[in-house]
Amino acid sequence: MARLTILEHREIADNMRWLAFEAPHDLQYEPGQFLHIRVTDGVDHLLRRPISLCRVDGGRNALVVAYRVGGKGTKLLAAKNVGDTLDVLGPLGKGFPLHDEDRHAILVGGGIGVPPMVELADQLTQRGVQVTTIVGFQSKNVSILIDELTRYGEVLVATNDGSLGLQGFVTDYMTDELLASADRFYACGPTPMLRAVQARMTGRVEGYLSLEERMGCGIGACMACVTSCVLPDGSVGFKKVCKDGPVFPAPEVYFA
């Protein structure tokens, strides 16, 4: 828990914002972890907002997140200026495991699930893993981080309305040929997308899904953010998105 100073804060697409903090000195992190951020001091907006880590820029000592301005809380966050400080807990949760033996990984991001793919792509390519990134958005005006991701490898874009890239879904890019070339996949995005990705990948490519749920404490105590998972004994039970996840091995995630 620390008060972090805002270094950069700007709009990168309609209602999508880039927020960089000055990173704490003792920062330990994994791609796919999240920051639990208080949007304001005082008690009007009590709960922290979980926002995925997008990038850790060692050169500028910056810790970056990207978020969508939706409700009242994120509107307050959007009003914060460079130089302001925010109360930040984290990075929290289990991130994406990296496998040094992999040669090619498919990264899949949908909407506000795209940001964690940037740090993941950076870490994978540093390990010599080739990455192909597939991103999906509602529309061009809410597309984010394509340039950043292109630095690491090929980026395939799908939009629901066809205003950018292919009209369709991320799964439309998942040809048998592409999947046959991949050792691993990593996905973060809305539930319907994750369900479709899981269905397409099962039996073809092993990988991980990063989930989102309304959270309370963010550290595993309040039991608010549970999700249905296949347990080791084969039964379906709850796991905590904040502590057991947000990243889960894809076969563990149970979509009702």
Next chain:
Amino acid sequence: MIDLSVNIGSLKLKNPVMPASGCFSFGKEYADFYDLSQLGAIVVKATTLEPRLGNPTPRVAETPGGMLNAIGLQNPGVERVISDELPHLRKYDIPVIVNVAGTTVEDYVAVTERLMDSEDVDAIEVNISCPNVKCGGIQFGTDPAQAAHVTESIRKVSKVPVIVKLSPNVTDIVAMAKAVEAAGADAISMINTLVGMSIDLHKRRPLIANGIGGLSGPAVKPVAVRMTYQVAQAVNIPIIGMGGIMEAEDAIEFLMAGATAVAVGTANFVNPTACPDIIEGIRTYCEQHSITNVRDLTGVAWK
């Protein structure tokens, strides 16, 4: 030297601050942030006879100055609580209070009897006030005769102090408190959450999957302070006051209203070190106001 110690029945607490049940799980998560030995006591999550999965999600929603929750008493059941969750708390030098919930009086009694076989249980908190499960105890929390019946039944089988947690969702909180006192309660904890609801404008449905949820946080504090003030003057057993305590000043308000100790709930979610921060804040307050014994604050608002 300031004396922060208080007694809840035969329980001796080194200070009057404990986490509220349901907000602290079984303590492990918060042990990553501070030494739990600093606490006055620890109150673990509600325990039922059989494991409970709890409610579907969303289970929480932020509201102005507070939050709604409907977790639904998710817990691994009393057997696994005893075998897997309680032993790790032994290493902390603090009383462990186990919150007990059930659907029938027999459930409450069976869980309590089972807990009596464990050496890790220093007190029972009887949850007759969870608003989030069907037949989950709230019926015992809204009728003085039923509250007395469950209290009496647990009192008979418990070898440790019995604390009864009251619901604020009643017409006459004093009648409830008197009923459980007469039935043998060693202490009262109050208040549980107020029933509330938020509507999701896009889905046109209640935001929380359960529909209704329990409201907690600073928004409920005036209600909780008022009820503590009323009950403290009507009973002779100690009160653990709670409802929206975020900092030491809030805790002191409860003490002045008549509470002997306080519990911190929602604040733990906002600030993982809320409990030790509040303990330190109470100590500082006592120093600044030349109070040598924190017990002297109890009930000063009406004495």
